[in-house]
Amino acid sequence: MEKNQKGKVYNFKKYNNKTNNNSSKVRKTLSLNERLGRILIAFFVIFVLLVGRLGWLQFVQGADLKEEMYRQLTTSKVISPKRGTIYDSTGKALAVSAQVDTVSIDPTKIVVEQEDSDEIDETKTKLLKEQVAKAFSEIFDLDYEETLKKVSSESTNVTIARKVENDKIEKLEAWMKENEIYSGINIDEDTKRYYPYDNLASNLIGFCGTDNQGLWGLELKWNDILTGTPGKVTSAQDAVQDLIPYENGTYIAPQNGNDITLTIDANIQQIAEKYLKQACEENNCKDGGNVIIMNPNNGDILAMATYPDYNLNDPYTLDFIPEDEWDKMSSEEQYLKQQETWNNRAITSTYEPGSVFKIVTAAAGLEEGLVDADTAGVFNCEGVEVVSGQEINCANRVKHGKQSLRDALKNSCNPAFIQLGQKIGAATLYRYYDAFGFFDKTGFGDIGDSGSSGEAQSIFWNLNDVGSVELATMSFGQRFKITPLQMISAVAAVANDGVLMKPRIAKEIKNTDTGAVTTIEPEEVRQVISKETSESLLDMLETVVENGSGGYAKVKGYSIAGKTGTSEPDPSDEESGFVASFAAISPVESPEVVILVTLYGPQGESYYGSQVAAPVVAQILTEVLPYLGIPSDSTDSDTAEETITLKNVKNKTVAEAKKIIENQGFECEVSGNDEDIVTEQMPVAGTGLIEGSIVKLYTEDNDTRASQTVPNLKGMSLAEAKAALKNKNLNIKYTGSGKITSQDITSGTSVEEGTVISVVLQEEIDE
Numbered sequence: 001m002e003k004n005q006k007g008k009v010y011n012f013k014k015y016n017n018k019t020n021n022n023s024s025k026v027r028k029t030l031s032l033n034e035r036l037g038r039i040l041i042a043f044f045v046i047f048v049l050l051v052g053r054l055g056w057l058q059f060v061q062g063a064d065l066k067e068e069m070y071r072q073l074t075t076s077k078v079i080s081p082k083r084g085t086i087y088d089s090t091g092k093a094l095a096v097s098a099q100v101d102t103v104s105i106d107p108t109k110i111v112v113e114q115e116d117s118d119e120i121d122e123t124k125t126k127l128l129k130e131q132v133a134k135a136f137s138e139i140f141d142l143d144y145e146e147t148l149k150k151v152s153s154e155s156t157n158v159t160i161a162r163k164v165e166n167d168k169i170e171k172l173e174a175w176m177k178e179n180e181i182y183s184g185i186n187i188d189e190d191t192k193r194y195y196p197y198d199n200l201a202s203n204l205i206g207f208c209g210t211d212n213q214g215l216w217g218l219e220l221k222w223n224d225i226l227t228g229t230p231g232k233v234t235s236a237q238d239a240v241q242d243l244i245p246y247e248n249g250t251y252i253a254p255q256n257g258n259d260i261t262l263t264i265d266a267n268i269q270q271i272a273e274k275y276l277k278q279a280c281e282e283n284n285c286k287d288g289g290n291v292i293i294m295n296p297n298n299g300d301i302l303a304m305a306t307y308p309d310y311n312l313n314d315p316y317t318l319d320f321i322p323e324d325e326w327d328k329m330s331s332e333e334q335y336l337k338q339q340e341t342w343n344n345r346a347i348t349s350t351y352e353p354g355s356v357f358k359i360v361t362a363a364a365g366l367e368e369g370l371v372d373a374d375t376a377g378v379f380n381c382e383g384v385e386v387v388s389g390q391e392i393n394c395a396n397r398v399k400h401g402k403q404s405l406r407d408a409l410k411n412s413c414n415p416a417f418i419q420l421g422q423k424i425g426a427a428t429l430y431r432y433y434d435a436f437g438f439f440d441k442t443g444f445g446d447i448g449d450s451g452s453s454g455e456a457q458s459i460f461w462n463l464n465d466v467g468s469v470e471l472a473t474m475s476f477g478q479r480f481k482i483t484p485l486q487m488i489s490a491v492a493a494v495a496n497d498g499v500l501m502k503p504r505i506a507k508e509i510k511n512t513d514t515g516a517v518t519t520i521e522p523e524e525v526r527q528v529i530s531k532e533t534s535e536s537l538l539d540m541l542e543t544v545v546e547n548g549s550g551g552y553a554k555v556k557g558y559s560i561a562g563k564t565g566t567s568e569p570d571p572s573d574e575e576s577g578f579v580a581s582f583a584a585i586s587p588v589e590s591p592e593v594v595i596l597v598t599l600y601g602p603q604g605e606s607y608y609g610s611q612v613a614a615p616v617v618a619q620i621l622t623e624v625l626p627y628l629g630i631p632s633d634s635t636d637s638d639t640a641e642e643t644i645t646l647k648n649v650k651n652k653t654v655a656e657a658k659k660i661i662e663n664q665g666f667e668c669e670v671s672g673n674d675e676d677i678v679t680e681q682m683p684v685a686g687t688g689l690i691e692g693s694i695v696k697l698y699t700e701d702n703d704t705r706a707s708q709t710v711p712n713l714k715g716m717s718l719a720e721a722k723a724a725l726k727n728k729n730l731n732i733k734y735t736g737s738g739k740i741t742s743q744d745i746t747s748g749t750s751v752e753e754g755t756v757i758s759v760v761l762q763e764e765i766d767e
Contacts, residue, residue, distance in 0.1 A: 080190050081228030082512070083212050084257035086205060086219075088266040089300075089507060093196060095205055095219065095312075097212070097257075100192040101169050103140070103160045105132075107153050109184030132181065136160050139171050162210050163192040193219075195312035201269050203306035203344040204505075207315045216315070216342045218260075218505070221445055225509060228257035259510040263300035268293060268624055272303040275619045278746040279599060280307045282714075283612045286577060287600035290346045290484055291616075293624065294594045296492035296585070298522035299501030302593070302624075306345050315342065347444050348454045350481035351598065354567030354609065355412045356583045357477030359537065360490055361420055362405060364432040366533045370423045373536050377402035379416035387472045392418065395566070395608075406540045410548030412564055412610075414476045421475025426466040429474070433460070435528045436490040437500055438482055445505045447520065458482045478567055488596040490528075491583045494537050495561075495591035498529035542588045550582065552614035552762055555621045556735050557632030559588040562617065564609040577601030582613035586621055592630060595620060615742045618760060622735075643688030643733070646695065649678050650685070654699065657681075661695050669729070669753075670697035671704075679703065682754035683731065689756070693731040696754040705752050712747035713740045713759055721759060729753040736761035 086095035110132055112124035133148035140161040150158045161168075169187060176182055193208040206217015214223035231254030272291040280289050285307075293303040308320045318326070318341055326334065343349065365371040371378060381400035385392045394400065394414045400407070408416035421429065433439060441455045459481040461470050473479040485503060493500040502523040509518045541561035544550040550562045562584035570576040581598040585591050597613045597620075606612055626632065644664055649657035655674035662668055666689060670678075676699040683689065698705070708728040713721045721740055725732050733756050734740075744758040745751060 080212065081230055081254035082191055082256040083193060083208070083228065084226040084259045084510075084512065086226075087259065087261045088264050088269070089262060089302075090265060090267070091261075092266045094201060094262070094264075094266065096194050096196065097191040098194050100163045100165060100190050102162050102188045102190040103136075103164055103169075103172065104186045104188065105151060105158050105160055106156050106184045106186070107151055107158060108156055110151060128181070131179070132185075135172070135175050135179075139168055139175065140164065163190060197266065198311045198313060199309045200266060200273065201264060201304065202309045202312045202315075203342065203346075204264070204304050205312060206342070207312050217344060218445060222260060222447065222506075225260065225447060226257040229255040231255075256512045259512055261507045261510070263295075263302065263504055263507050264304065265302050267627060269303040269305060271620055271623045271627075272305040273307070273309065274744075275616050275742075276305050276307045276597070278619075279597070279612065279616045281746055281748075282712075283580075283599060283602040283604040283606075285599045285602050288345070289597070289599040291598075291620065292346050292484055292488045292596045293620070294488055294492050294503065296495035296501070296591050296594045299489075299492070299504045300507075300522070301503055301505050304344070304346050304505075306343075308341055310341050343454070345600075346484045347442075348456050348483075350456050350459060350483055351579050351600070352479065352481055352567035352570065353477045353487050354565035354579060354581060355414075355477055356487060356491070356563050356565035356581050356596075356609075358409065358412065358417050358475075359494060359541070359563050359583070360432065360436060361417050361424070361429070361475050362409060362540070363494060363529050363533060363537055364424050364429055365405070365420050366536055367432070367529045368424060368428060371405050371420060373406050373540050374404050376404050378405065379403045379408050379413070379419050381408075381411075381413050381415040383415075385415035385418045385472065387418065388468045390469055392469075392472055406543055409540050409563070410544050412544075412549050417476045418472040421471050422468075424475075426463060426471050429471075430460075430463050430466075432528070435500075435526065436493060437525065438486055438490070442483075442485055442489060442503050444485060444503050447506055447509065455485075456483050458486060477565065479570075484596055484598050488583065488594060491585065491596065492594045493528050494534055495585045495594050496534075497531040498527055498534040500525040500528050538585065538588050538591070541585065545584070549610045550584075550614055552610060552741055553582060553584050553617045553621075554736075554762060555586070555618050555625065558586050558621065558625050558630070559633075560617075560621065561585040561588045562614070564614060566607065566609045577603070578607035580607055580609040580611075580613045582609050582617050584617045584621065586625060587630060592628065593621070593624065595624075615760075619742045619744065622760065641690040641734075643690055646681075646683055646685055646687045646689055648685035649681055649697065652678055654678060654697065657697055661697075665691040667692065667694045668697060669694060670699070671702040672699040676701065682752055683756055687756060688733070689731060690733065693756075694726070694729050694754055696729070696752075707750045708753055708755075710743075710745050710747050710749045710751055710757060713743050713757070714747075716740050718761060725757060731756045733758045734761055735759075738763035 083097040085093050085097070088094055110129055112121045112128055113119065114121045129151045130148065133144060133151045136142055136151070137144040137147045142161070147160065150160060172187070176185060191212060193212060195205070204217055206219040207215055208219050209215045212227070214220035214226065219226070231252045272293060276289055276291045279285070288307045290307070291303065291305045292301065294301055310318060316338060318338065321337070329337065380402055381394055383394050383397040383399040392414060395412065400411050400413045400416070403411065403413060403416055438458050439460070441457060444455055461480065470479065489500065489503055502525050504520060504522055506520050508520060510516070538561050541563055542559060545553050545560045545562045549564045553560055553562045562582060565581035565583070567579045569578060577600065579598065579600055580602050581596065583594070583596045585594050595617055597616045599613055602612050604612065646666070647660055647664060649660050653674060654670055654672050654676050657678045658668045658670065678697050679700050680698040680703065682696040706729070708730055710730070711724050711728070713724065716724065717739060718734060722732055730751070731754065738761045740759045741762045742760045
C-alpha cells in the first residue's frame with residue numbers, strides 16, 4: 001500500500017484487478033462478434049459457392065444437363081401405317097384397318113421408393129404391381145396370374161394387350177388418373193385388321209397376324225402393297241404422360257398402305273357361297289367344294305368361293321368341326337386342318353376335271369378339221385372301249401351306238417372321245433393343252449412383284465410317256481390334274497371367241513396419300529381357237545343342257561351352254577373320291593358369265609356331276625343373271641303361279657289387318673284381341689306370295705316368334721312340297737315343272753314361321 005501526496009493510500013492490487021475485469025469483458029465481447037462475423041463469412045462463402053455452382057450448372061453444364069433430362073423423359077414411338085382397304089367391285093369394304101392402341105409396360109418403373117431414401121420399398125412395390133395387374137386383367141379380360149407375371153418381370157418392355165378398342169383405353173386412362181399411377185404404363189397408337197363380312201370370300205382374301213402383316217391369301221400375296229411404311233414421333237413427357245416442350249422432337253409421318261379394288265362382286269360372292277354350302281352339306285361332300293364365276297370377255301373373277309370357309313376375324317376357330325372332335329386332335333393335326341381350311345382350293349389344289357375337259361378335246365378336233373358338229377356315225381359306242389387290252393367303260397356301260405360329235409357331247413360318251421383323241425394324237429393334244437394354258441400357272445393376282453399366291457402347278461405325263469391308255473384317259477379328262485382356275489379359264493376362252501384371257505382379280509390400286517390410281521387392265525393371253533370353232537362348240541354345249549346330260553342346269557328365260565363332269569377316284573390315291581363338276585356359259589348368244597362348280601367326294605345318293613353339280617349351277621345363275629341385268633327371254637307363265645304383293649298392315653288393329661290379309665287371298669295367324677295393334681308381320685310387306693300363303697301377325701303383347709326346321713324338298717312334286725311346308729307354317733315360291741331339284745334354304749335350317757322357301761322344279765333327266 002502507498003500514500004499519495006495528500007496522504008491517501010491506494011490499493012493498486014484492487015485497482016489492477018478492476019482493470020483486468022474490464023479487459024476480460026471486452027475480450028468476451030470481441031470473441032462473440034468474431035464468432036458472428038465468422039458465421040456471416042461462412043454463410044457468405046456458402047452463398048458464393050452456391051451461386052457459383054448454380055452458375056456453373058446453368059451456364060457451363062446447362063445444355064448437357066438439359067439434354068440428359070430430356071433423354072430420360074424422351075419417348076420415341078413408332079406410328080403404324082394404316083393398312084390399305086380391300087374393296088369389292090361395287091365399293092363394299094371387305095378388309096379394313098381400324099384405329100386401336102397397344103398397351104405395354106416397363107415393369108422396372110412400376111415401383112414405390114422409401115420415404116427417406118432412393119431405396120425401393122419392396123412391400124409397397126409388391127402391392128402396387130398386384131394392383132396394376134388386377135386392373136389390367138379386369139379391363140382387358142386377361143388372366144390375372146399371367147398378367148402379374150408380366151408386371152413383375154425384370155424386362156423393360158412387356159406387351160399387355162394388342163389391338164385394344166377405344167372404350168377399353170378410356171377405362172384404363174380413367175383408372176390411371178383415379179389411382180395416380182402413370183409411370184411405366186405406355187399406350188401406343190396401332191391399327192387392327194377387321195373384316196366386316198366375317199366369312200365372305202375368306203379363302204380368297206386371307207387374314208393378317210397381330211402385327212398387321214398378311215399371313216394368308218391375298219393379304220399375304222399383296223402384303224407389300226397393302227402394308228405401307230411406319231412413321232416415328234420423338235417427344236418428351238412428364239410423369240403423368242403430358243407432353244412438354246422439346247426442341248429436338250421429331251415427327252416422321254407414316255406412309256399408309258394402298259387400297260385395292262377387286263373384281264369380286266360381294267353380292268355374287270354371297271350367292272355362290274350360299275348354294276355351294278348347301279350342296280356340300282346335302283351331298284355330304286367329304287372334301288368340300290368350290291365355285292368360280294368369271295366374265296369371259298375380260299377375265300374378271302366375279303366370285304371365288306370355297307367350302308368349308310372360316311371367319312376372317314377369328315381364323316383359328318373352325319366352327320364346322322365339333323368342339324369335342326377338335327379337342328381330340330393333336331396340335332399338329334389342328335394346325336394342318338386350319339391350313340387346309342384356309343387354302344383357296346380353286347388355285348392351290350389340283351383335281352382330275354373329268355368330262356368337263358371333253359370341251360378341250362372337242363375344240364382340238366374341230367380346230368384341226370378332224371371332225372364337225374353333226375356328221376352322223378363318226379363315233380361308235382358299245383358301252384366299253386378296249387385300249388391295249390384294257391377295258392374303259394362308258395358311264396353305266398350305256399351303249400350309245402353311232403354318234404355325231406354333238407351326240408357324243410350330249411351323252412358325255414367316253415368311247416367317242418377316246419376315238420377322237422386317237423384321231424388327234426398326243427402331240428397335237430399337248431399343243432392345244434399348252435395353248436389353253438394348262439402347262440403354266442395363270443399368274444392369278446399378280447401385281448408387279450407381289451409374292452406367291454400359292455398357285456399349284458398342273459400335273460401331266462411327259463409327252464414321251466403317253467401311251468395308248470394314257471391318250472385314251474386324258475381324252476375324257478382323267479389321270480392328269482389341273483386347278484379349277486385353269487379349267488374355267490379354258491372354258492372362258494371358248495366363250496370369248498377363242499381368246500384366252502388372264503384371270504383378273506384386282507381392278508385398281510389407289511395410293512391413299514396422293515390419291516393416284518393405277519388401273520390393272522385386262523390382259524389377253526392368246527387366240528387359242530378360231531371364232532368359228534368357238535361358235536360351233538357353244539351351239540353343241542347348249543344342246544347338252546337343252547336335250548342332254550346337263551338338263552338340271554337349265555334356267556328359265558336364259559340360254560345355257562354347259563358340260564357335266566364326273567371323275568373317278570385316283571387308283572394311286574386311297575384318300576381320293578369322285579369329283580362332280582359342271583361348267584356353264586350364259587347367255588349362249590353373247591356370253592357374259594362362265595361358272596364352274598366342283599364338289600369333292602360327294603357321298604350322298606349320287607356322285608354324278610349332272611345330278612349334284614348341275615342343279616347348283618342353275619340355282620346360282622337363277623339369281624346372278626338377273627342381278628347382272630341380263631334380260632330374260634321368258635314369256636311363259638304356265639310353270640309358276642302368279643304372285644300377289646303382300647300389303648303392309650303394321651300399326652293397324654288386328655281386326656283391320658286380318659281383313660286386309662284375307663282379302664288378298666292369304667291365310668292369317670295372329671294372337672291377340674281385335675283391338676290390339678299389329679307391330680310386326682312375317683313375311684314382310686312387299687313380299688310376293690302365291691294364293692293361300694300364311695302370314696303371321698304380332699302385337700306388342702304377343703310377339704313370341706316360332707321357328708321351324710326346313711324339310712328336304714328335293715325329289716318332291718309341287719303338291720307334296722306345298723303340303724310339307726304348310727304343315728310347318730312355311731310358304732313356297734317355285735319355278736318350273738316336274739320334281740324339285742333345288743331349294744334356296746338348306747334342309748335342316750331353322751327359320752321363322754312364314755318364311756318363303758324358293759324351289760326349282762325340272763323334269764327328270766337320265767344320266
